[in-house]
Amino acid sequence: MQKYTKNELMDIMRKQDRKKVSIKELLFILKDNVISTFLDEIDLIQRKLRQLEERIELLEIKYEKKKIEEKMFFRRIPKNEAKSLIKEYISKNPGCLTSEIIEDLRLAPELVIKILQELEREGEIEARKIE
Numbered sequence: 001m002q003k004y005t006k007n008e009l010m011d012i013m014r015k016q017d018r019k020k021v022s023i024k025e026l027l028f029i030l031k032d033n034v035i036s037t038f039l040d041e042i043d044l045i046q047r048k049l050r051q052l053e054e055r056i057e058l059l060e061i062k063y064e065k066k067k068i069e070e071k072m073f074f075r076r077i078p079k080n081e082a083k084s085l086i087k088e089y090i091s092k093n094p095g096c097l098t099s100e101i102i103e104d105l106r107l108a109p110e111l112v113i114k115i116l117q118e119l120e121r122e123g124e125i126e127a128r129k130i131e
Helices: 006-017 023-073 079-092 098-105 109-121
Strands: none
Touching (some): 079 098
């Protein structure tokens, strides 16, 4: 398949106007050119897709590694012990943020949030939104 430039196609169309190229030949050339252009575009899209897949794979690897690091970072302690630590932390650090509790006590975010909700339901703490 030969690919024509825009100017070459215009020349071919002018020749057709002067009847030097048949309509059938012109249509064949145009069809051939369109197909070639589409194939080039498909090839480009496939290359970009492969690049995106590679980037996604790298991000998934980084995410899994981070999850493993986070699991290693957080202490595994019984819930009642965590609850006592959190209550003590809050009493020493009134107005503290949830993220500070998580980081300073090295407790899993899910556990801290669950305990804070429990303490709020029990009326032991009052949660406030950050403004």
